[in-house]
Amino acid sequence: MNLELTAEHRAIREMVRDFAEKEIAPGAARHDRTREFPYENVRKCAALNLLGAMVSEEFGGSGLDTISYTLIVEELSRACASTGVIVSVNNSLFCHPVEKFGSEDQKRRFLLPHAKGEKLGCFCLSEPGAGSDAGNQQTTAVRKGDGYVLNGTKNFITNGVAADSALVFAATDKAKGHHGISAFIVEKGTPGFRLGKDEVKLGITCSGSVEMVFEDCRVGASNLLGEEGMGFKIAMNTLDGGRIGIAAQAVGIARACLEESTRYAKQRKAFGKAIAEFQAIQFMLADMATEVDAARLLTHRAAWTKDQGGRFSLEAAQAKLFASEVAMRSAVKAVQIFGGYGYMNDYPVERYFRDAKITEIYEGTSEIQRLVIAASLLKD
Numbered sequence: 001m002n003l004e005l006t007a008e009h010r011a012i013r014e015m016v017r018d019f020a021e022k023e024i025a026p027g028a029a030r031h032d033r034t035r036e037f038p039y040e041n042v043r044k045c046a047a048l049n050l051l052g053a054m055v056s057e058e059f060g061g062s063g064l065d066t067i068s069y070t071l072i073v074e075e076l077s078r079a080c081a082s083t084g085v086i087v088s089v090n091n092s093l094f095c096h097p098v099e100k101f102g103s104e105d106q107k108r109r110f111l112l113p114h115a116k117g118e119k120l121g122c123f124c125l126s127e128p129g130a131g132s133d134a135g136n137q138q139t140t141a142v143r144k145g146d147g148y149v150l151n152g153t154k155n156f157i158t159n160g161v162a163a164d165s166a167l168v169f170a171a172t173d174k175a176k177g178h179h180g181i182s183a184f185i186v187e188k189g190t191p192g193f194r195l196g197k198d199e200v201k202l203g204i205t206c207s208g209s210v211e212m213v214f215e216d217c218r219v220g221a222s223n224l225l226g227e228e229g230m231g232f233k234i235a236m237n238t239l240d241g242g243r244i245g246i247a248a249q250a251v252g253i254a255r256a257c258l259e260e261s262t263r264y265a266k267q268r269k270a271f272g273k274a275i276a277e278f279q280a281i282q283f284m285l286a287d288m289a290t291e292v293d294a295a296r297l298l299t300h301r302a303a304w305t306k307d308q309g310g311r312f313s314l315e316a317a318q319a320k321l322f323a324s325e326v327a328m329r330s331a332v333k334a335v336q337i338f339g340g341y342g343y344m345n346d347y348p349v350e351r352y353f354r355d356a357k358i359t360e361i362y363e364g365t366s367e368i369q370r371l372v373i374a375a376s377l378l379k380d
């Protein structure tokens, strides 16, 4: 792996950084306060082809590599962590599995509009009784005639309020456990598919998290992604890639903490001098800077490993685990450096503090990442 970014990578990073600073950051506090889904951010990201960053150009994407994708998510998340995850979910959790496991017809019908950003996708694996234990799916899909009938409830679904299509996991044969789970694409407006509770959250408040309810919801057999029984494999493969996006989101939040803290420490005076002159503050900044770099390197290594075409579960888990904990530690330090002002929502570090926490929870908690890493160490 070459540690230097290519000229193309640097150009993408500069373009998205400039865009995010001018178009996304100014509205971030307002969206956080109102909890309104940032439709205009999604439209602007779509105009820059950021919604299908890694999808091949044939299917409406930008055909970029995974390192480029991490740069995009980092820059967006530095400006607005909600926008970062919205873009990440459409890319990693909807477009990727449809491109990898979908038929030619499904790619034309579903991938193309989502990769172009004309439509938005979401990923529905979690249920009230199936979070970390994702194999414990209670949502069922029963074969009836030339289709399937879905029944069940999904919760905490990012992008849910705005999504045009949902990738839904359901048990087609409970007796087979993980091997009895299948994946379906369900479009908004399908009879029997409705939104449930709109979640009020600690952070990433405008990412549109909702419950999704399926009551005798009928989809055609052509909406089955992959083969019957492949759903769990599709979900795990998808989450491996998704974790690289969340690692990048965490790096973006951590970097925002570092940059705001450095700026503030130079301005804020106590005992007649800038607080940046106190070694206690300098040490916090030094630790943040070192950890942000380390988190980004792990994230880029995971992205690079994925692009080599082999297995990357371990690298993705390590990147997600470390980067998310760096985001949280950086946010704690940032609030400390801001003192009482860090606790007020007049400054963005209060939002970063709330936003950082989710990176340790979704797409596999830190405990689940440790299990993935340990399993890799202990195999054979």
Ligand SMILES: Cc1cc2nc3c(=O)[nH]c(=O)nc-3n(C[C@H](O)[C@H](O)[C@H](O)COP(=O)(O)OP(=O)(O)OC[C@H]3O[C@@H](n4cnc5c(N)ncnc54)[C@H](O)[C@@H]3O)c2cc1C
Pocket: 089, 122, 123, 124, 125, 126, 128, 130, 131, 132, 133, 155, 156, 157, 158, 159, 201, 209, 358, 361, 362, 363, 364, 365, 366, 367, 368, 371
């Ligand atoms: C804001 C938000 C957005 C989300 N977006 C989506 C989405 O778009 N799509 C989707 O499908 N899901 C989504 N989720 C769900 C998310 O992936 C789950 O919340 C997460 O996987 C944890 O599951 P849980 O909440 O059921 O916690 P639980 O699984 O009940 O875990 C509770 C605690 O027990 C620990 N634990 C569980 N099992 C073990 C074990 N074997 N060993 C050690 N510790 C363990 C966990 O680490 C955690 O600390 C979202 C969640 C949130 C909060």
